[in-house]
Amino acid sequence: MNGDDEQLLRGRVYGHDHDDPGPRPDRRYAELVGGPLDGLLLDITDRAGEAPATGVPLRTELGRFGTGGRAVYTPRPGDPTRFDWTGDTP
Incomplete structure (x- = not known):
């Protein structure tokens, strides 16, 4: 992935089509930080404040496997609006 590809991902919602208008005001999002999905937003609306302790595995063709x-992205301690990349898994 090059710099142009990275710019295309910024501000987009993970799992949504590239034609999707982006984040919606009635939803809550966390920014994915680092790794292959850096800059994408993860919809966390249905999590209602609960943060997974072990991280969230998100399908991608851009990772190591x-x-x-x-x-795998894990909520940043003290900042539930940012999930940090912790590695890739098969």
């Missing part, structure tokens, strides 16, 4: 792999 390619197609079928997952990038």
Whole structure:
């Protein structure tokens, strides 16, 4: 992925089509920080304040394991609006 690809991902919602208008005002989002999904937003509306202790594995073809792999993001301590990349998993 190059710098142009990274710019295309910024501000987009993970799992939504590239034609989607982006974040919606009635939803809550966390920014994905680092790793292959850096800059994407993760919809956390349905989590209602609960943060997973072990992280969230998100499907991506951009990670170390390619197609079928997952990038793992964990809520940043003290800032539930940012999830940090902790690695990739098959």
